[in-house]
Amino acid sequence: MIEHLLVNYEEAAAVILFGIGFTMLLFQRNLIKKLIGMNIMDSGIFLFLASMGYIEGRKAPIIVDGVQKAEMYINPVPAGLVLTGIVVSVSVTAIMLSLTVRLYKRYHTLDLDEMYVLSKHQEEDR
Amino acid sequence: MDFIRNFPLFTIVLSLFSGVLCFLLPGKAAKRYTFIYEGILLVLVGSVLLYTIRTGGSFTYVMGEFPAPWGNEIRAGVLESLLALAFVIILQCSLFAGYRFVEEDMDESKVNLFFTLVNLMTAALMALIWTNDLFTGYVFLEILTLTSCGILIVREIGRTTLAAVRYMILNLLGSGLFLLGVVLLYDLTGHLLMVPMRETVSVLSRDPAVMPVLTMAVGVLTTGLSIKSGLFPFHFWMPDTYGWATPASASLLSSIVSKAYIFLLIKTYYRAIGMDVIQKMPIPYILLGLGICGIVMGSVQAMHANNLNRMVALSSAAQIGYIYMGMGMGGVNGYTAAVFHILAHAVTKSLLFLTTPRLAEVSGGSLLFRSLQGAGIRNRDAGLFFTAGAFSMIGIPVFAGFASKLQFGQAAMETGNLKVLTAVMLALAVSSLLNAIYFIRTMIRIYSTGLGITRKEVPVRAHHRAGYNIPMIVLTLGNLILGLFSWKVVQLIHLGFSMFR
Numbered sequence: 001m002i003e004h005l006l007v008n009y010e011e012a013a014a015v016i017l018f019g020i021g022f023t024m025l026l027f028q029r030n031l032i033k034k035l036i037g038m039n040i041m042d043s044g045i046f047l048f049l050a051s052m053g054y055i056e057g058r059k060a061p062i063i064v065d066g067v068q069k070a071e072m073y074i075n076p077v078p079a080g081l082v083l084t085g086i087v088v089s090v091s092v093t094a095i096m097l098s099l100t101v102r103l104y105k106r107y108h109t110l111d112l113d114e115m116y117v118l119s120k121h122q123e124e125d126r
Numbered sequence: 127m128d129f130i131r132n133f134p135l136f137t138i139v140l141s142l143f144s145g146v147l148c149f150l151l152p153g154k155a156a157k158r159y160t161f162i163y164e165g166i167l168l169v170l171v172g173s174v175l176l177y178t179i180r181t182g183g184s185f186t187y188v189m190g191e192f193p194a195p196w197g198n199e200i201r202a203g204v205l206e207s208l209l210a211l212a213f214v215i216i217l218q219c220s221l222f223a224g225y226r227f228v229e230e231d232m233d234e235s236k237v238n239l240f241f242t243l244v245n246l247m248t249a250a251l252m253a254l255i256w257t258n259d260l261f262t263g264y265v266f267l268e269i270l271t272l273t274s275c276g277i278l279i280v281r282e283i284g285r286t287t288l289a290a291v292r293y294m295i296l297n298l299l300g301s302g303l304f305l306l307g308v309v310l311l312y313d314l315t316g317h318l319l320m321v322p323m324r325e326t327v328s329v330l331s332r333d334p335a336v337m338p339v340l341t342m343a344v345g346v347l348t349t350g351l352s353i354k355s356g357l358f359p360f361h362f363w364m365p366d367t368y369g370w371a372t373p374a375s376a377s378l379l380s381s382i383v384s385k386a387y388i389f390l391l392i393k394t395y396y397r398a399i400g401m402d403v404i405q406k407m408p409i410p411y412i413l414l415g416l417g418i419c420g421i422v423m424g425s426v427q428a429m430h431a432n433n434l435n436r437m438v439a440l441s442s443a444a445q446i447g448y449i450y451m452g453m454g455m456g457g458v459n460g461y462t463a464a465v466f467h468i469l470a471h472a473v474t475k476s477l478l479f480l481t482t483p484r485l486a487e488v489s490g491g492s493l494l495f496r497s498l499q500g501a502g503i504r505n506r507d508a509g510l511f512f513t514a515g516a517f518s519m520i521g522i523p524v525f526a527g528f529a530s531k532l533q534f535g536q537a538a539m540e541t542g543n544l545k546v547l548t549a550v551m552l553a554l555a556v557s558s559l560l561n562a563i564y565f566i567r568t569m570i571r572i573y574s575t576g577l578g579i580t581r582k583e584v585p586v587r588a589h590h591r592a593g594y595n596i597p598m599i600v601l602t603l604g605n606l607i608l609g610l611f612s613w614k615v616v617q618l619i620h621l622g623f624s625m626f627r
Contacts, residue, residue: 106284
């Protein structure tokens with residue numbers, strides 16, 4: 001078991017990062033920390049994809065010296081997926097940060113639980 | 127005729143373009159444009175449905191003419207077209223009937239942004255329905271999450287923003303898990319396109335050492351999508367999210383967005399993993415169990431709600447449970463019942479969510495039950511449509527809810543498993559009883575004038591009244607068609623599933 005983990009240390013690190021991020025996103029009460037957690041979670045997945053897509057000794061699939069053998073190059077799809085994933089993650093973070101700013105202006109706190117209490121005081125059930 | 131094969135792509139690209147265009151247009155023009163565009167969309171999707179029924183087969187649109195396994199693909203069959211058509215009709219009805227409230231909740235200068243979001247959401251919905259590639263599914267899943275959060279926060283009050291943040295956090299957890307699942311499957315199979323992935327999965331599943339990893343990958347993906355669609359125990363975001371949203375948004379989120387996630391899951395099971403492999407995993411049993419728990423818990427919580435919107439939202443949690451229960455039963459019949467219920471619940475829930483604000487309007491703006499006394503008499507149209515929706519939810523014959531319960535019962539019989547049959551029948555019985563209790567209680571409330579409450583009728587302008595009644599009649603008719611001609615719809619769904627292979 002440990003041997004497998006040591007051989008695949010990049011994947012193991014990725015899964016640990018995912019776990020840390022996931023837990024932070026779920027359990028942190030502070031909105032900014034939640035967002036940091038979300039970014040760690042996404043980074044874990046990107047690390048997993050990037051490490052999976054890289055084969056040592058091979059090059060990026062750009063033909064320079066006329067070498068056309070597929071075995072000389074790595075598959076570019078995982079890198080493309082990571083880039084797409086990063087774009088998605090940035091947009092989601094931007095929206096969440098803008099919502100956080102809006103909530104902070106209204107409730108002067110970043111603690112989600114406190115916000116709930118304050119919101120119930122300020123706006124009655126209708 | 128073959129030109130119709132381009133239509134699925136048109137629905138995505140035109141919706142994206144419309145989103146950008148609405149951003150540039152002033153509010154009123156954006157509204158008019160979107161209403162016209164939704165009409166065009168209806169024609170496009172309707173043509174694809176007729177084309178697939180007539181040809182009796184599905185078709186694949188290869189993007190950029192790069193064949194599988196390199197390129198990206200869109201696929202259209204009867205099932206995809208049927209759902210797309212239902213979603214577009216409900217989208218249109220929700221916008222028509224809910225627009226007045228959007229105007230009230232938003233600054234006039236920002237109304238075009240609402241339509242920008244709606245069009246981008248339509249693009250994401252269409253892409254999720256048509257896509258044949260899991261990663262494309264992920265990208266549009268995130269676009270759907272962002273836009274649905276956007277249409278939530280158009281109502282600029284603190285509690286809506288808080289509900290939106292909660293909704294986003296849960297959705298981000300779901301998206302993260304879905305992405306991890308997709309990446310694990312890609313790692314195992316080397317494919318992102320659904321059909322090549324299924325072929326590799328089928329070979330891999332013969333190796334007992336790979337099965338646990340495969341199960342984990344599918345499990346992670348399923349957990350992600352079930353969090354996003356609100357399966358028990360992840361349904362706690364529903365009451366706040368639907369309860370505080372503007373009515374059009376609540377209707378869109380509950381009847382379309384959450385269903386699109388479930389449809390992606392069904393498509394992944396059928397086309398990317400293969401039903402024979404799914405049946406070897408414990409996942410269907412877990413879905414069945416959670417579905418049944420969702421049905422009971424959702425109904426019990428709905429009974430204790432003090433606010434009409436919260437009650438309707440919590441009953442959504444129960445209805446999502448039904449859909450997962452169908453998927454848990456497995457087999458074509460179980461999945462057919464699940465898809466039928468997606469349609470039945472979509473038309474019913476949009477009807478209810480668009481009716482509740484009208485009842486509140488004549489009750490001092492309050493959705494609390496004590497204020498709603500006699501609301502159905504003060505606004506007779508809204509009362510009537512609410513009653514139709516409630517009848518369907520309870521499962522009165524002629525309405526869609528009854529037909530879908532019948533489908534679930536039949537599917538359970540056909541599993542041949544006594545334990546599954548008993549559990550499903552009990553869940554159906556308990557849930558129908560609880561639904562009847564809280565919906566009939568609400569109907570008595572809105573139709574009785576006791577306690578001396580004598581609020582006056584709030585006059586509604588004629589064009590607003592027509593703009594509301596027409597979409598509501600369409601939704602009620604949709605409900606009746608699903609109820610009366612359920613055999614025809616089931617036939618279509620069966621045909622759709624037969625094309626899924």
